[in-house]
Amino acid sequence: MSRPTQNDWSGCPTRYAAGIIGDKWCFLLMRDILLHGKRTYGEFASSPEGISTNILANRLATLEAAGMLTREIDPRKGSRVCYFPTRKLRDLLPALLGIMVWSTKYDPQTEAPASFAASHQKDPLATVAWYEAEIDRIDAEIVGT
Amino acid sequence: MSRPTQNDWSGCPTRYAAGIIGDKWCFLLMRDILLHGKRTYGEFASSPEGISTNILANRLATLEAAGMLTREIDPRKGSRVCYFPTRKLRDLLPALLGIMVWSTKYDPQTEAPASFAASHQKDPLATVAWYEAEIDRIDAEIVGT
DNA sequence: CTGTATCCTTAGGGATACTG
């Protein structure tokens, strides 16, 4: 069976991701959407990292252009804008989960362990259950293909 | 059982990662080390993305300071420097695999599918086998804790 | 070959004011 060897990475599948994930603000915004359930401009702007409004607008446009989110009117309340994750963004969740597990293990700043870290250490299977529930919740929100 | 809820992300485990992964050059260098088996300054410099030497030196120092790699003399050939992945970096492989799978699915630039993409589509289990072999190969190289 | 150092230009991005 042919499996990838070391010298066959001409079309390296990570270079593409580097353009989107390899940007601090895009990365944090995707986190906010996928993991924190944030959907509105104001919610993004209030993140503890303190993104400035021009950068926020710029990155929202970037992510929309990259097909990671869609900009729509809030179905519940007219004249209010919401950003929804696309399937493409949703599919990044497994990778994000991997990053979270890694950070939980190595981040020295996590003074009081977050509930994720706690439950993950106690029972990794609980993390899987959490992950799948998260997937379901986001799937229910994805509108287009 | 307590599992993470949406409003409990005060100690968000992704913010830490954003500082390391959320940088294009660090991201690509970690890819080179983990997936392309690159170990020397010249090998990094010759990557198709064309990193300039001052940035390369800067990021190698950053990654070393972050405990992601160690700088050592080549055991086989004296007076030649090599950079080895630490366990901390190695543990990022699962996340990187997730990113690769994602890119393989969505990167429109992947004109000729890489062997990874091909084998992954043909048989996902082959990817797992590839991944475990990769882990073993890197583990054999990790020197310190 | 493995880096360092310097120059210099551009882009990133914070602060803030402004608009619908």
Add this chain to the structure above:
DNA sequence: CAGTATCCCTAAGGATACAG
């Protein structure tokens, strides 16, 4: 509240020369 626009400064980083 959801942005847009401007100002302005710093840092990122490309090119290149130099050193061990």
